Amino acid sequence: MFGRSKPVVFDPYGSRASRRLIPNWLWLLLFGATIGAGALFYVQQKLMPPRLSAEESSQLRKDFDSARQESSRLTAELAQANHKLDEALAKHDRLSAELTASHRDLARQRDNVEGLLAALPPDPRGGIVEIRAARFKVGGDTLGYDVVFSRAGAQGPPFAGVLQLVVAGKTAGGTETTIALEPADVKVGQYEIAHGSMPMRDGFVPRQVTIRVLDRLGGKLFGMRVINMN
Structure with missing residues (x-):
């Protein structure tokens, strides 16, 4: 079973x-x-690249540290250069703003001068160069002057010539005489304001000044006006 x-x-x-x-x-x-x-x-x-020896590894570490220091130095120099660039740009912007303001002031002054010239009486004698106004001041043995010239419809380069003052008056001894002062160069565009002083004889007392504008000393007369001194 x-x-x-x-x-x-x-x-x-x-x-x-x-x-x-x-x-x-x-x-x-x-x-x-x-x-x-x-x-x-x-x-x-x-x-793979060959394995470095201990000396090579040490040199590689030194080179890496040197490169890192050089990178830090260049970064600092770059930051300094950027700072100087920012300062230069700020100075440029400031000078540009000042120049723009100076141009505005100059344009305003030009408008003022042109307005004053328009208000001055014309030269009675006319001429290519008009003598619109003149002021004289005696200081010792010198004669100071301020003379305003203009040229109607002036085109091209300024007129270049000489300014000569012929002064009538009395000498120190009381004798009436006329003396021609040393000429001065003058340039007249649309307008010109000449300032200066010229020597006179000792003790000379001016009474009247004849203003002459010539192309050269002893040359062609381009403008003339007689001013009595007070």
Whole structure:
């Protein structure tokens, strides 16, 4: 009624031998590690740059530190240069604003002068160069002058000539005489205001001044006016 039983084999060393066998997964792990190590060695020796020695590594570190210091120095110089550039731009803007303001003031002054010239009486004698007004002041043995000239419809370059003052008056001894003072260069565009002073004889008392404008000393007369001194 019971089935056929199997025989039992007694092997006292079999189980011990089976425990001594290395499993396949361990072989695969050892084989993979060997292959990986060989591949790493090949890559390091053949494909990657050669490894540096201790001395080369130290020199490379020094070069890196030197380059970093140089970079810091250049960065500081760049910041300083940018600061100077900002200051120069600010100064340029300030000077530009001042120049613009000066141009406005100059234009306003020109308008004022032109308005004053328009209010001055015309030169009775006319002429190419008109003598619109004159003022004289005696200071010791010199005669100071302020003379206003104008040229109607002035075109082209300014008129360049000489201004000569011929003064009538009395000498220190009371003798009536006329003296011609040293000429002065003058240029007249649309208008010109000449200022200056000329020496006279000691003790001479001027009474009347004749203003002459010539193209050169002793040359052609372009304007003349007689002014009595008070």
